[in-house]
Amino acid sequence: MSARYVQPLRILIQFSFLCFTLLLGFRFYHFVMYVRGTTEPVARPVGIEAFLPISGLLGLSGWIKGLGINPIHPAAVVIFLSVLAVSLVLRRSFCSWICPVATISECSWKSGFHFFRRLLKPPGWLDVTLRGIKYLLLIFFVYSIVLMMDVHALQAFIMSDYHKMSDVRLLDFFMHISPAALGIILGLFAVSLLLRNPFCRYLCPYGALLGLVATLSPFRVTRDRTICVSCGVCSQVCPTYIDVMHKKSVNSPECIGCxxxxxxxxxQGALSMRVVGKFTIAGWLFALLVVAVFYGGTLLGKTSGYWHSAINSSEYRLLQGRQP
Ligand code: SF4
Ligand code: SF4
Incomplete structure (x- = not known):
């Protein structure tokens, strides 16, 4: 069976998550307005903690060092672990099936291609150099959070007002965005019309971490040399510029499993997604697994009691009053 149906299916899943994310953002905005006394009571949407990956890394580090899963933003840890699990099992598929930032980025370069009829590709040396930025950012976060912060420092930071209000601060950042930050975002958007996924490829430390974890995944795009007609289409359409046509199987940390x-x-049959190089998996099953592993991880967090924050609306209101 042809795998052409996988792209519409992937786009459907991407847009479902994007709509869900917008809904979360909208509901969180209303929650913050409620805390600030301008609207009726609204429950805080816990899933907003998906936007606190640094809190997730802090919480995971604290958990590994014996603090348990913190009660401030437990869902940030659960979602962080769920994303790592998706990558460990199904390559960096989180980036191409779920992440709303990557969805917007993909829409941008596809629109750019539609409009300009071509996309730019940086020369190899520049591409490799720029790709290094996301690894440097990852090293910075791992060094300063996992290596440099002992349990006391982690505990103090996790329980600080700053960390407690990190979700509200993030919303305020976008609601009252500075001209400099807006310029950077618009600049990135403009570059995204000309290059494929520049933010994900060069700047996202989350993607760098997921790519490294994904090299342990048993799933790989595999090419059957006896069927391949060396047309080069696979290398041309790969959003991460992997030269698929000349690979036996793809294990690059850049592969986003799209x-x-x-x-x-x-x-037909020249390329397939295989598990441990042997078993071919259908596109619909891969899609189902991506959603199931991600959603299953969050469900596990919910049912085991590591989901809702210990900070209630009254404390949010109190902390809100203390914000500078
Ligand atoms: S794997 Fe398929 S798309 Fe890639 S070169 Fe071979 S025939 Fe062409
Ligand atoms: S090799 Fe490229 S096109 Fe193929 S799944 Fe990976 S990222 Fe996508």
């Missing part, structure tokens, strides 16, 4: 190469392959 299936574009498999969907557009000219020789």
């Amino acid at each position: 299936w574009r190469c498999i969907s557009q392959c000219r020789a």
